[in-house]
Amino acid sequence: MRVTFLGTGSAMPTGDRFQTGILLEDDEPLLVDCGSGVLHRLARTNVGYEGVETVLLTHHHLDHVSDLMALLKARWLAGEETLEVVGPAGTQDLVDGLLDVHDYLQGRVDLTVREVGPDEPFSVAGFDVEAFETRHSMACLAYRFDDRFVFSGDSEAFRELTDFANEAAVLAHDCSFPDGIDVSNHPTPSQLGESLAGCDIGRVYLTHLYPHTVGEHGDMLDAIEASYDGDVRFAEDMLSLTIE
Numbered sequence: 001m002r003v004t005f006l007g008t009g010s011a012m013p014t015g016d017r018f019q020t021g022i023l024l025e026d027d028e029p030l031l032v033d034c035g036s037g038v039l040h041r042l043a044r045t046n047v048g049y050e051g052v053e054t055v056l057l058t059h060h061h062l063d064h065v066s067d068l069m070a071l072l073k074a075r076w077l078a079g080e081e082t083l084e085v086v087g088p089a090g091t092q093d094l095v096d097g098l099l100d101v102h103d104y105l106q107g108r109v110d111l112t113v114r115e116v117g118p119d120e121p122f123s124v125a126g127f128d129v130e131a132f133e134t135r136h137s138m139a140c141l142a143y144r145f146d147d148r149f150v151f152s153g154d155s156e157a158f159r160e161l162t163d164f165a166n167e168a169a170v171l172a173h174d175c176s177f178p179d180g181i182d183v184s185n186h187p188t189p190s191q192l193g194e195s196l197a198g199c200d201i202g203r204v205y206l207t208h209l210y211p212h213t214v215g216e217h218g219d220m221l222d223a224i225e226a227s228y229d230g231d232v233r234f235a236e237d238m239l240s241l242t243i244e
Contacts, residue, residue: 001024001025001026001145001146001148001149001242001243002023002024002025002026002240002241002242002243003022003023003024003025003149003170003172003240003241003242003243004022004023004025004045004238004239004240005021005022005172005205005207005235005236005237005238005239005240006018006021006022006023006031006037006038006041006042006045006237006238007019007020007021007033007035007036007037007038007041007237008020008207008208008209008234008235008236008237008239009035009037009063009208009209009210009237010063010176010208010209010210010211011061011062011063012210012211013036014209014211014214016237017209017236017237018035018036018037018038018040018041018237019035019036019037019038019063019064019066019067020033020035020038020058020063020064020207020208021033021034021035021037021038021041021042021067022151022172023042023045023047023052024125024127024145024149025047026126026127026146027125027126028053028054028125028126029047029051029052029053029054029125030052030054030055030056030124030125030126030127031052031054031055031056031071032055032056032057032058032143032151033055033056033057033058033064033065033153034055034057034064034065034066034067034068034071035062035063035064035065035066035067036062036063036066036067037067038067038071039067039070039071039074041237041238042071044238049071049074049075049078050075050078050080052071052075053080053082053083053084053125054083054084054085054086054124054125055068055071055083055084055085055086056086056087056124056125056129056143057085057086057087057088057091058087058088058134058140058141058142058143058151058153058154059087059088059136059138059139059140059141059153059154060087060088060090060091060094060138060139061138061154064154065094068085068095068098069098069099069102069105071083072105072108072109072111073102073105073108075109076105076108076109080109081109081110082109082110082111082112083109083110083111083112084111084112084113084114084124085111085112085113085114086113086114086115086116086124087114087115087116087141088115088116088117088131088139088140088141089115089117089139090115090139091113091114091115092113092115095111095113116129116131116141117131117141118131118132118133118141127145127146128145128146128147129143129144129145130143130144130164131143131144132144132160132161132164134152134153134154134155134156134161135155135156135158135161135185136153136154136155136156136185137184137185140153140154140155141153142155142161142164142165144164144165144168147168148168148169148170148243149168149169149170149171149172149243150164150165150168150170150171150172151171151172152165152171152172152173152174153174154174154176154185154186154208155174155185155186155187156184156185156186156187156191157173157174157187157191157192157194157195157196158195159195161195162195162196162199162201163199165199165201166199166200166201167200167201168201168202169201169202169203169243169244170201170202170203170204170205170241170243171201171203171204171205172204172205172207172235173187173192173204173205173206173207174186174187174207174208175187175188175189175192175206175207175208175209175213175220176208176209176210176212176213177210177212177213178212178213178216178219178220178223179219179220179223181212186208188223189206189219189220189221189223189224190223190224190226190227192206192224192228193223193224193225193226193227193228194227194228196224196227196228196230197227197228199228199230200230201230202231203230203231203232203233204228204230204231204232204233205232205233205234205235205239206220206232206233206234206235207235209234217234
């Protein structure tokens with residue numbers, strides 16, 4: 001499995017990090033979330049937007065879906081004929097609403113929508129996926145892919161979520177703000193470290209980074225390492241890794 005971080009930023013642009021998007025490649029490519037700038041990052045990969053037939057959404061906040069219609073349009077203009085959008089409850093209403101606004105895109109490709117939940121495992125783009133409900137300001141799912149890679153989506157840090165990721169090779173976890181920021185719906189490093197304590201995870205990548213984290217990376221890692229002694233790193237846009 002190959003994992004490429006297309007966007008590691010948040011709803012507040014920094015100029016260095018685009019909004020959330022992760023490209024997974026195995027038998028088929030899968031795009032997880034589709035925030036602003038992700039379409040441009042896709043164009044820099046060998047897969048390209050032409051190769052992405054399936055998008056899996058963690059939730060429906062703008063910084064995770066804002067390039068969705070742009071992707072649909074780009075695929076139509078490139079002569080591609082299909083797009084599947086998979087996500088939590090309400091995804092059908094989201095797509096229908098976007099197409100009501102951008103009505104000229106209706107019928108341009110064979111568009112299918114599928115809703116998933118945390119109760120039953122499912123398959124998408126050749127990946128076996130488990131879902132877990134996170135703690136965020138709207139319904140949001142974390143996903144575990146082929147029992148190897150876990151993406152938290154947007155979430156506070158809590159033990160049940162890190163248990164969901166236990167024994168994965170790689171966990172990409174929201175770490176939006178440094179300590180000292182009064183925040184809900186996202187974790188601080190100390191909170192994340194405490195929730196990871198005792199977990200056996202090959203490597204943790206921090207993502208969904210707000211501008212508040214600029215210049216704070218060292219202190220953030222120190223705060224996590226006070227409770228968790230595993231391998232923790234910051235994700236960067238276009239960072240690519242292979243998980244055996």
